[in-house]
Amino acid sequence: MSAFEESGEPLALVVDDHAATRARACLELKAAGFRVAVVDGGQAALLAVAHDRPDFVLLDVQMPEADGLEACRRIRAAPGGSDLPILIVTDSEDAGAVERAFEAGATDFATQPLQWNLLRHRARFMARAGDAIQRVQRTLLGLADSERRLSDSQRLAHVGSWQWLVEADQMLWSEEAIRILGYEAEVRPTRAALIDSVHPDDRAAVEKTLAEAVRGQKGWDLEHRIQTPAGELRFVHHQGFVDIDPLTGERRVLGTLQDTTERRANEEKIKRLAFYDSLTGLPNRRLLHERLERMLRFCRSNGHQLALMFVDIDHFKWVNDSLGHAAGDRLLSEVASRLVDSLRLGDGVFRHGSETPHFLSRVGGDEFVVTLMTPNGPELPGKVARRILAALQKPCVLGGKEIAISASIGIALCPTDAQSPDVLLRHADVAMYNAKKGGRNRYQFYTQALSATADRALLIQAGLQRALRDQAFTLHYQPQILTRSGRMSALEALIRWEIPGKGMVPPSEFITIAEETGLILPIGEWVLQRACEDCREWQRRGLTDVSVAVNLSPVQLRKPEIVPLVAQTLAQAQLEPRFLELELTETALLQHTSQVAETLEQLKRMGVRLALDDFGTGYASLSYLKRIPFDALKIDREFIRDLGDDTGDRAIVSAIVAIARTFGLRVVAEGVETAQQERLVREEGCEAMQGFRLGVPSPLAEILKLRTQRGIAR
Numbered sequence: 001m002s003a004f005e006e007s008g009e010p011l012a013l014v015v016d017d018h019a020a021t022r023a024r025a026c027l028e029l030k031a032a033g034f035r036v037a038v039v040d041g042g043q044a045a046l047l048a049v050a051h052d053r054p055d056f057v058l059l060d061v062q063m064p065e066a067d068g069l070e071a072c073r074r075i076r077a078a079p080g081g082s083d084l085p086i087l088i089v090t091d092s093e094d095a096g097a098v099e100r101a102f103e104a105g106a107t108d109f110a111t112q113p114l115q116w117n118l119l120r121h122r123a124r125f126m127a128r129a130g131d132a133i134q135r136v137q138r139t140l141l142g143l144a145d146s147e148r149r150l151s152d153s154q155r156l157a158h159v160g161s162w163q164w165l166v167e168a169d170q171m172l173w174s175e176e177a178i179r180i181l182g183y184e185a186e187v188r189p190t191r192a193a194l195i196d197s198v199h200p201d202d203r204a205a206v207e208k209t210l211a212e213a214v215r216g217q218k219g220w221d222l223e224h225r226i227q228t229p230a231g232e233l234r235f236v237h238h239q240g241f242v243d244i245d246p247l248t249g250e251r252r253v254l255g256t257l258q259d260t261t262e263r264r265a266n267e268e269k270i271k272r273l274a275f276y277d278s279l280t281g282l283p284n285r286r287l288l289h290e291r292l293e294r295m296l297r298f299c300r301s302n303g304h305q306l307a308l309m310f311v312d313i314d315h316f317k318w319v320n321d322s323l324g325h326a327a328g329d330r331l332l333s334e335v336a337s338r339l340v341d342s343l344r345l346g347d348g349v350f351r352h353g354s355e356t357p358h359f360l361s362r363v364g365g366d367e368f369v370v371t372l373m374t375p376n377g378p379e380l381p382g383k384v385a386r387r388i389l390a391a392l393q394k395p396c397v398l399g400g401k402e403i404a405i406s407a408s409i410g411i412a413l414c415p416t417d418a419q420s421p422d423v424l425l426r427h428a429d430v431a432m433y434n435a436k437k438g439g440r441n442r443y444q445f446y447t448q449a450l451s452a453t454a455d456r457a458l459l460i461q462a463g464l465q466r467a468l469r470d471q472a473f474t475l476h477y478q479p480q481i482l483t484r485s486g487r488m489s490a491l492e493a494l495i496r497w498e499i500p501g502k503g504m505v506p507p508s509e510f511i512t513i514a515e516e517t518g519l520i521l522p523i524g525e526w527v528l529q530r531a532c533e534d535c536r537e538w539q540r541r542g543l544t545d546v547s548v549a550v551n552l553s554p555v556q557l558r559k560p561e562i563v564p565l566v567a568q569t570l571a572q573a574q575l576e577p578r579f580l581e582l583e584l585t586e587t588a589l590l591q592h593t594s595q596v597a598e599t600l601e602q603l604k605r606m607g608v609r610l611a612l613d614d615f616g617t618g619y620a621s622l623s624y625l626k627r628i629p630f631d632a633l634k635i636d637r638e639f640i641r642d643l644g645d646d647t648g649d650r651a652i653v654s655a656i657v658a659i660a661r662t663f664g665l666r667v668v669a670e671g672v673e674t675a676q677q678e679r680l681v682r683e684e685g686c687e688a689m690q691g692f693r694l695g696v697p698s699p700l701a702e703i704l705k706l707r708t709q710r711g712i713a714r
Helices: 019-031 042-052 068-077 095-103 116-141 143-157 175-181 191-196 200-216 261-275 285-302 316-323 325-342 379-392 421-437 451-470 507-517 520-540 562-573 586-590 594-606 622-627 637-641 647-662 675-683 700-705
Strands: 011-015 035-039 056-060 086-090 108-111 159-165 170-173 220-227 233-244 251-259 305-313 360-362 367-374 396-398 401-403 407-414 443-445 473-482 488-499 547-552 580-585 609-615 632-635 666-669
Touching: 011 019, 011 042, 019 035, 019 056, 019 116, 035 042, 042 056, 042 068, 056 068, 056 116, 068 086, 068 095, 086 095, 086 116, 095 108, 108 116, 159 175, 170 175, 175 251, 191 200, 200 220, 200 233, 200 251, 233 261, 261 285, 261 647, 285 305, 285 360, 285 367, 285 421, 305 325, 305 379, 305 421, 316 325, 316 401, 325 360, 325 367, 325 379, 325 396, 367 379, 379 407, 379 443, 407 421, 421 443, 451 488, 451 507, 451 520, 473 520, 473 700, 488 507, 488 520, 507 520, 520 547, 520 562, 520 700, 547 609, 562 580, 562 594, 594 609, 632 637, 632 647, 637 647, 637 675, 647 666, 647 675
Parallel strands: 011 035, 011 056, 056 086, 086 108, 407 443, 488 547, 547 580, 580 609, 609 632, 632 666
Antiparallel strands: 159 170, 159 251, 220 233, 233 251, 305 367, 305 407, 360 367, 396 401, 473 488
């Protein structure tokens, strides 16, 4: 450690046999900020250098013991003396004397009589320069090891570095930077090679950015592509800055290249999983919803109209049942292709694969949505619907059989029929079902006078009110089974409603109406209370580790009363919160607000578990998994249904399981109906499963009777 680092005052060693000269030198050097040590001969100088390690030596040539030149040589040869600043004082400025001084190892020389004011400045400069050299040497001692560690780190992080010494026009490269550019390790690319490696479409922007950085002595940060000499395309994150050497004024341009190809590929896979249908490559319901939000805002701001066309394949279930799901998938792909081909840029839509491929979507098994701007109300969507129907009429060959294709299309207009994505989709869906009831292979515009649908909705609404009053609802339970142990871990509460003389009303039919009318709130409260009471009952009957899963409606979730309601219900049933799991559908997350987030946080703090139901059907954003404290993901039955036949579905299940593990979530597979599905669900690592294979929804009394059967309890 030098005197600069120890005390801030460098140490000067004065070597001279004249007492007067030593005294004056001591005075001047102290005035210059030095601590001073003095000796009168060469041997003493060697000892002082070894012991005191000075930062500067003032050495007289003429000394009786040994001349200064010999003393200088010996100091240079001693440990720590090779780079010590030594100013030799000579009696002459002749070339021979100067040459002998430098040959002996002098850093600089001065002649008698000394100019003391100049000596101060020279001593300070030489001491600082010597300190700088020592720092550099200490740095160089560990440079090889540091470079090795840096090279290893850069290789692991896929980050390489380069330097351009502007005045010398010299390029310095790290090993990883050379690898990223696609060169062999022994190759040292030129500066031109760096620019030439940039993808032609990105090159102009990169050249401009680097030129502006050098000219303005500033940094840059950009993403671009490169092409290796072998033709491989890579994505890089390119950063850098311009540095000016404070001593020489020379410019250095320093840059880093991070290979983001693999990361971007993974992000693209996740994006496609979240936003695109794996079978057809079309945008899914989630991406459609985001696009609709923007399009509807645009319509409201500019007074434009939007048409949403709901396309559903006629008799698709027959194809699946008779020819198998593989044939059904081929049919879906063919329909998607024909839909793409039937659309025109002039229709106000964009074909899939164009810059904005968001207007044709697959939103369900055999359901597609087309959205288009329409300047003339129903005229354009009617024209497009007729073209779609004509395109689908050509038979499709599946498994050696010629299959006739047709579709039913429902059309809803904004702002005439609806002004929100959900309502617009629902109205188009209602119109589509009316088209099916009207004979299929046709299109139907939504109107409020769709009598069959409206009448049915009114009947159900009235029936719901009576059912609430008369307590006509019942709960059935379907078990969730742990894949490893086969033990029952939970029972999902499923509401059932039977109208005397008319049979069971499907929950899919009356739940939607209950949500629209607000009746879902008292119905949901009843379900929660009864489910918690039943859970406490089966615990008393011996199912001590079995929790209850209750579906929570988006309408319930948005009400601030839900948290105290859950707390009160648990207290009344004397049920521990950990035995209650609330299931949210992906639709509920579309109304994700700060209030909803706080509600879920409160439920979580209470000890209640949260599950995301029907995961993968297209609505949920992966970002919700980060922001909302879920405990479990339930894979939608759509992906389990074809698990044994469709490699795409198995890939999706694997990806969902991987995503769940990343977020520390349990995975429950829904819709397990066959032994093969059960086996594959186990192999993919799902913690639990649910479906007809493991138990059909049944009243609690029947569940308790079946405790000892396989799939319920070992």
